[in-house]
Amino acid sequence: MSTQERLVESARALLWERGYVGTSPKAIQQHAGAGQGSMYHHFAGKRELALAAIRRTAEQLRATADAQLSAPGTAAQRITRYLRRERDVQRGCPIGRLTQDPDVMADPVLREPVEQTFDWLHTRLAEVLATGRDEGELDPGLDPRATAAMIVAVLQGGYVLARAAGEDDPFDQAVTGVLALLTRPAPTR
Amino acid sequence: MSTQERLVESARALLWERGYVGTSPKAIQQHAGAGQGSMYHHFAGKRELALAAIRRTAEQLRATADAQLSAPGTAAQRITRYLRRERDVQRGCPIGRLTQDPDVMADPVLREPVEQTFDWLHTRLAEVLATGRDEGELDPGLDPRATAAMIVAVLQGGYVLARAAGEDDPFDQAVTGVLALLTRPAPTR
């Protein structure tokens, strides 16, 4: 892996763990095994390196989610697989954590991938839900946009609860709770 | 308000906005209109001041939530009021945001109020849900612990989505989504 690659990968790891304010150029350099000069040769500064890291992380997250949500199966099966997939719950979401970084959110360029990622995920989930509803699998009264927002929120919030508790259990419970309501047989109206 | 009080209140505001790593003693002093010496007279250091601030914030959050969840009404009404209460959504949750602060979570003393707050909230919501279920208001098959975890997660995740989007809409949608599923008439089994 090139020095430039190692710098981006190190930035990704440290941004995930410590956020933007909590990650110094020096820490990235040490993690990457690169010198001061190398970093400033390849990137204009901390901001540009972080931007490359954030963009790559966003791209990966989207590719992974899309693969799972586009896999064969009913809407409920696909969403269940997505929610129940193996995750390092305690680490949380590498994109979601950036929303707590004022310096990232205050910078339109750094913020853009964060905004785009959630926008895309919300839309993609709503599509899956709408399909399930239209095919008679899910409750005909289900609101795809609202339900999709709720599902993404459960994921992001599940991470918060798991980190607060120091264990994965609250995350698993929240996922169980949402799936129980979602896949519950339709009510007789 | 005493200097000591102003320091704690300033620390609360800045911790909420910028987190622990993002908040310097100097910033707190300036926000409070206090000098270097004053702060170190009243508190041993940044950590001790942050601890006082976090404890107070946790206490307030709990008091507010308890008042709303203990108000009269059915379980669904109380939970709806809690979720729909007026909030500064873009600011997010002052306790939830601390879970993204590695230095807070790595310190058992700073972390304790965070852990306790979510633990309490989860339990309190589960009680309300169990009551609603036992009184025939909610689905008899409802799992109070899992559903409570889901509701807290929707709240915390809703903040994340709203911050990412730069508007409150995703938060409102997520809340709408969860209430729609929760208050849906029970299925015929």
Next chain:
DNA sequence: GTCTATACTTCGATAGAC
């Protein structure tokens, strides 16, 4: 491309006068 040296600022705290 990578290294070392240097620079200026902020962080987090201590010392000691008033």
Next chain:
DNA sequence: GTCTATCGAAGTATAGAC
């Protein structure tokens, strides 16, 4: 209790040799 002075370390870069 509050103020100013001072401190060593870290943050974020720039300069220039190799």
